[in-house]
Amino acid sequence: MIIFLKAGGQLRTLLKPDIDHYTRRVEIDGLKTVAEILEEIDVNPALVALIHVDGKLKDFSYKPSDGQTITLQPPVSGG
Amino acid sequence: MIVQKYPGADGLAGTTLRINLTTGEIKSLPTDTRLMREWFGGRGAIAKIIYDEVPRDADPLGPKNLFIMSAGVMSGCFIPAGAKIGFGSVSPLTNGHGDSNMGGHLGPTLKFAGYDMVIMSGIAPKPSYLFIDDDVVELRDASQYWGMGSLECEPALKKDLGEDFEIATIGPAAENGILFSCITHDFGRQAGRTGQGAVMGSKKLKAIAVRGTGGIKVHDLAGLTEHVTAIIKRTQTHPNMEPWQKYGTAFFIDWSNKNAVIPTRNFQTTHYENIDGINGEALVEKCLITHKACFGCWMNCGKYTKAVIPGKKTVYLEGPEYETGALCGSNLGMTDINQVAYLNWLLDNVGMDTMSGGGVIAFGMECFQRGLITTDDLEGHTLNWGSVEDAEHFVDMIVNRRGIGDWFAGGTKRAAEKIGRDSIKFAMQVKGQEMSGYDGRHAPGMLLAYMTCDIGAHHNRAWTITVDMAEGRDTVEGRAKVVVYLQHIRPLFDCWCICRLFWGELDIEPEEIVESLNHITGWNIDTAEALKTSEKVWNLVRCHYLERNRANGRTFDYPPARSWEDKIPTGPSAGKGVSKEQVETMLDEYYACRGWDNDGNPSREVLHDLKLDFAADNLEKIGLLGKPLPDGIPAVRGERYKPKAF
Numbered sequence: 188m189i190i191f192l193k194a195g196g197q198l199r200t201l202l203k204p205d206i207d208h209y210t211r212r213v214e215i216d217g218l219k220t221v222a223e224i225l226e227e228i229d230v231n232p233a234l235v236a237l238i239h240v241d242g243k244l245k246d247f248s249y250k251p252s253d254g255q256t257i258t259l260q261p262p263v264s265g266g
Numbered sequence: 267m268i269v270q271k272y273p274g275a276d277g278l279a280g281t282t283l284r285i286n287l288t289t290g291e292i293k294s295l296p297t298d299t300r301l302m303r304e305w306f307g308g309r310g311a312i313a314k315i316i317y318d319e320v321p322r323d324a325d326p327l328g329p330k331n332l333f334i335m336s337a338g339v340m341s342g343c344f345i346p347a348g349a350k351i352g353f354g355s356v357s358p359l360t361n362g363h364g365d366s367n368m369g370g371h372l373g374p375t376l377k378f379a380g381y382d383m384v385i386m387s388g389i390a391p392k393p394s395y396l397f398i399d400d401d402v403v404e405l406r407d408a409s410q411y412w413g414m415g416s417l418e419c420e421p422a423l424k425k426d427l428g429e430d431f432e433i434a435t436i437g438p439a440a441e442n443g444i445l446f447s448c449i450t451h452d453f454g455r456q457a458g459r460t461g462q463g464a465v466m467g468s469k470k471l472k473a474i475a476v477r478g479t480g481g482i483k484v485h486d487l488a489g490l491t492e493h494v495t496a497i498i499k500r501t502q503t504h505p506n507m508e509p510w511q512k513y514g515t516a517f518f519i520d521w522s523n524k525n526a527v528i529p530t531r532n533f534q535t536t537h538y539e540n541i542d543g544i545n546g547e548a549l550v551e552k553c554l555i556t557h558k559a560c561f562g563c564w565m566n567c568g569k570y571t572k573a574v575i576p577g578k579k580t581v582y583l584e585g586p587e588y589e590t591g592a593l594c595g596s597n598l599g600m601t602d603i604n605q606v607a608y609l610n611w612l613l614d615n616v617g618m619d620t621m622s623g624g625g626v627i628a629f630g631m632e633c634f635q636r637g638l639i640t641t642d643d644l645e646g647h648t649l650n651w652g653s654v655e656d657a658e659h660f661v662d663m664i665v666n667r668r669g670i671g672d673w674f675a676g677g678t679k680r681a682a683e684k685i686g687r688d689s690i691k692f693a694m695q696v697k698g699q700e701m702s703g704y705d706g707r708h709a710p711g712m713l714l715a716y717m718t719c720d721i722g723a724h725h726n727r728a729w730t731i732t733v734d735m736a737e738g739r740d741t742v743e744g745r746a747k748v749v750v751y752l753q754h755i756r757p758l759f760d761c762w763c764i765c766r767l768f769w770g771e772l773d774i775e776p777e778e779i780v781e782s783l784n785h786i787t788g789w790n791i792d793t794a795e796a797l798k799t800s801e802k803v804w805n806l807v808r809c810h811y812l813e814r815n816r817a818n819g820r821t822f823d824y825p826p827a828r829s830w831e832d833k834i835p836t837g838p839s840a841g842k843g844v845s846k847e848q849v850e851t852m853l854d855e856y857y858a859c860r861g862w863d864n865d866g867n868p869s870r871e872v873l874h875d876l877k878l879d880f881a882a883d884n885l886e887k888i889g890l891l892g893k894p895l896p897d898g899i900p901a902v903r904g905e906r907y908k909p910k911a912f
């Protein structure tokens with residue numbers, strides 16, 4: 188199944204976008220949590236402050252479905 | 267009176283006002299374009315004027331201190347979030363250069379009225395406010411507003427003058443000389459740090475009211491339009507935009523808690539058990555009314571909210587944003603977001619910086635917890651964690667300087683000096699200014715950023731927590747060069763008076779910002795020159811601090827002893843903390859990276875490289891010029907951090 192991860196800031200560099208400036212296409216084997224997906228692609232979840240799907244907040248246990256876009260927001264660098 | 271106006275160079279309004287508050291004399295002068303070019307306006311130009319003109323022995327709350335307001339070279343121009351205005355003076359909190367800035371609409375409006383900078387000296391004989399309506403500039407009687415809360419004074423002035431005036435005010439805290447008083451504008455934007463409100467209050471200046479209807483000429487409008495349009499298009503689809511618009515900065519409270527950096531009960535620990543009651547979700551669910559933005563910004567990180575507490579009047583405010591949420595939330599043991607919002611409103615209205623204010627209340631609560639102050643000292647009240655009533659009473663004692671409230675009116679450091687009994691160990695400040703909303707014990711780069719911040723502990727000059735995570739939170743090596751780079755890049759926003767949140771958090775590269783500046787001003791500079799100018803400002807501020815405080819720099823750069831004596835007791839970072847040796851190692855690395863000697867004093871070589879020979883001469887005269895470095899100074903000071911995989 189294919190999902191799309193989207194991120195800006197320092198996270199963008201780690202995500203290595205390949206679709207556009209912010210988005211990476213990731214192929215996963217069956218249902219997996221966001222935490223598991225991030226581990227597979229070597230992104231430290233500590234750098235993710237918010238997980239946004241279709242305008243709604245989700246947590247690391249969320250399991251994206253095929254074709255979904257998951258937006259990852261890094262922490263604000265000093266609020 | 268109608269003042270003479272001068273044509274502005276590209277990006278500038280053209281006129282600078284000099285106002286002697288003692289005599290009431292108002293002079294208008296052409297803005298010094300060379301000063302603006304060499305010091306970048308805003309924080310930089312303010313730092314240079316204060317360095318040149320305020321005698322080293324001047325009382326920060328006396329007539330010889332200057333109080334300067336500057337809108338920089340980019341505020342009000344056709345760029346996103348060109349919304350800022352800077353204030354500066356010798357800080358009564360730190361006894362060094364102080365500056366603080368805020369968003370809203372005042373900066374652009376000042377330039378639309380025709381003024382780049384207003385430099386005020388002296389002390390008004392009676393409460394006054396500065397009235398600027400395009401060409402008309404007057405000092406007006408403010409007796410009827412004196413004593414009003416900041417959030418009450420602004421609508422009162424708007425009612426009297428007109429809705430289209432932009433207003434900055436102080437509250438009773440500043441009128442009474444509370445050293446961490448702030449300046450408030452737009453009902454919830456504050457220039458909070460370094461006690462700029464206290465200086466304004468000492469000058470008996472209750473408010474500044476500005477209406478401006480002019481425009482600002484830029485160097486290359488077509489180029490600027492094309493450049494900015496591309497940035498606008500790109501940022502509209504930026505993944506950070508929507509979460510920012512919805513939640514603002516308060517949403518990072520949860521993240522800080524999960525990652526064990528959130529100050530809890532006066533920085534005793536870094537993980538808070540009641541975070542769900544005070545986090546961003548609680549804010550949106552219980553308090554949010556609508557979103558609010560500054561001039562030229564569509565990121566609208568401001569949150570207009572209400573706080574409802576049974577038995578108290580419902581209050582309306584902007585916030586709490588992250589810093590207030592942490593420092594008046596977990597740091598005070600509050601369990602409900604309405605309590606945090608209420609305290610936010612309370613401190614805004616009396617005119618206290620919510621960051622230092624939160625720190626001061628927390629310090630008082632820990633003193634009470636430890637029996638260092640008792641109900642006898644508190645007019646029969648308690649000062650317990652999580653009690654809004656106790657906090658409100660304590661704030662009232664401070665604002666009105668009753669009893670031990672007077673000790674806390676000078677911030678945590680001065681209060682600890684009065685209380686004694688080793689309380690200085692947990693007065694969470696550096697150079698007299700209270701720490702921001704991150705605990706640095708398991709984020710050593712952040713601790714170094716506080717220690718070395720030029721205006722006393724403040725996160726905004728350098729924020730390194732994700733770097734600490736990437737490089738290892740138990741090691742300190744290599745942090746200094748990142749802190750130095752950040753201390754150069756981030757204050758540039760305060761020179762140019764644009765919002766760092768918009769320009770910094772949406773992946774706009776420094777080169778693109780400099781290109782915007784060049785389109786506006788025609789200066790044709792590159793990023794390296796921008797960084798070097800910012801470094802020049804940093805070094806001048808350091809020299810100024812040493813000249814006023816007369817001891818080796820290293821003596822001023824230590825954090826409170828809790829930072830290395832107390833390991834974090836609970837939460838994900840339990841048992842962690844930096845050692846005194848690590849603190850010393852970070853300072854050694856930091857000074858070497860800056861081209862300062864091991865005492866923390868700038869060397870002549872680095873000051874010469876930055877064209878600050880006059881400051882080197884001044885340091886030499888008082889025996890505080892840094893010794894030459896054995897291997898010379900680094901060619902470039904600071905290094906941009908490149909994120910790496912884990």
Ligand code: SF4
Nearest residue numbers: 369559560563567765
């Ligand atoms: S990002 Fe927030 S603080 Fe910055 S200009 Fe926009 S609304 Fe104001």
